[in-house]
Amino acid sequence: MTYCVGMLLDQGLVLMSDTRTNSGVDNISVFRKMHSWTVPDERIITVMTAGNLATTQNVIGLLEERNKAPEERLNSLLTAPTMFEVASMVGKLLRETIARSNATNGQQAASTFTASIIVAGQIKGMQPRLFLVYPEGNFIEASADTPFFQIGETKYGRPIILRGYDPAMSFEDAVKLLMVSFDSTIKANLSVGPPLDLMVIEKDRFEPLHQRRVDAQDPYFLAVSAGWSEALKNAFHALPDYSLYSK
């Protein structure tokens, strides 16, 4: 499994992904699931992937190839006129990759090669945008009503984001919120694990404002993890007490 979250804020975008991949519990590896491309002063595009690793690596590989081959530049992420076009392109590559894997494998179940991709970024002159691309190649865009997307093992970490998210929050608070959400998921599910990749994209900057890998020994992540247990206990005790006997 995997856990990736993309959040659209008033100030920009905050993205976090884990790096654990597994094919059974005895075959666990670390792979980067966050990939980013920038054209200085013009565009920044970041994608995060969940699902079959061969599928997602193939899509990322094809995106990379197009950026490099001069005759393909017209079709590339680096020249697409809008983020909508970028999401369309990623969706088309994803759908084609899954279809090819299924075709060459005969009776194999369609779900085996499935994957989902979060596409985030900004192109000069337009707003930062956030998309969720489905295995079928279609996609949805984040809006004020649904301002964040999760892919992979999404349930454990969802309640805290539902409660904590605010579009006006600072980047620092958004990172903190994601750290808590990832910590809750990692504690509950073996298939999600550190290190985590973090990227903060400030509006109109066209390069990451902040980008780093958060490993399992990261002092801030450890402080959040330990502090959250304590803070939750305090929160819990701050709630009114139940009475078995009144009522």
Place this chain on the structure above:
Amino acid sequence: MTYCVGMLLDQGLVLMSDTRTNSGVDNISVFRKMHSWTVPDERIITVMTAGNLATTQNVIGLLEERNKAPEERLNSLLTAPTMFEVASMVGKLLRETIARSNATNGQQAASTFTASIIVAGQIKGMQPRLFLVYPEGNFIEASADTPFFQIGETKYGRPIILRGYDPAMSFEDAVKLLMVSFDSTIKANLSVGPPLDLMVIEKDRFEPLHQRRVDAQDPYFLAVSAGWSEALKNAFHALPDYSLYSK
């Protein structure tokens, strides 16, 4: 879907279940998923069910029938010598019910009729015990290492139980913890909904210490739901702040 939790505490057992059943989002009903039998001063047995409603109702119906027919009393929950025997009996009925549904439906997928059951209770002279019965009819028992079981839509409400559970906690705190866990689940997933059924079983009492239905307008549930948002915000702000610029 469904959400049920059974917790084993030093003082006894605390059980909570929702009541929503759905077959598609346009076919939502309310059904009780918690069923209890007592023999005064001798035993109390409570089961909670998740999964296919026809399957679980059939199992509950068969358990009820056996309690009523005098010649079947030897096979009934009310005469089983141990909770282990009770769990075995529930498992056998569950497996047989699923097998019968599959057999009469030819090619139907096995998973369609699947269900899981939490069995909790105490028989005089023995400790309170808590079991999770699988669709295959086999089961596991809660222990000090795994002191609670969830069935149904378990993921949203799991992190808070992992953080908050303590075997020495009071019944009041355990009820509060379950209210928070159910509230988080209900907020995140349409297939889990109030009213909730709550039962507290004190060790060596052989009747419920406390039992009630918590509806959507229940003042305590509303207070927890509203208070938890506030408490989480405070907990969140109590955590150390992230810095984008230091390291």
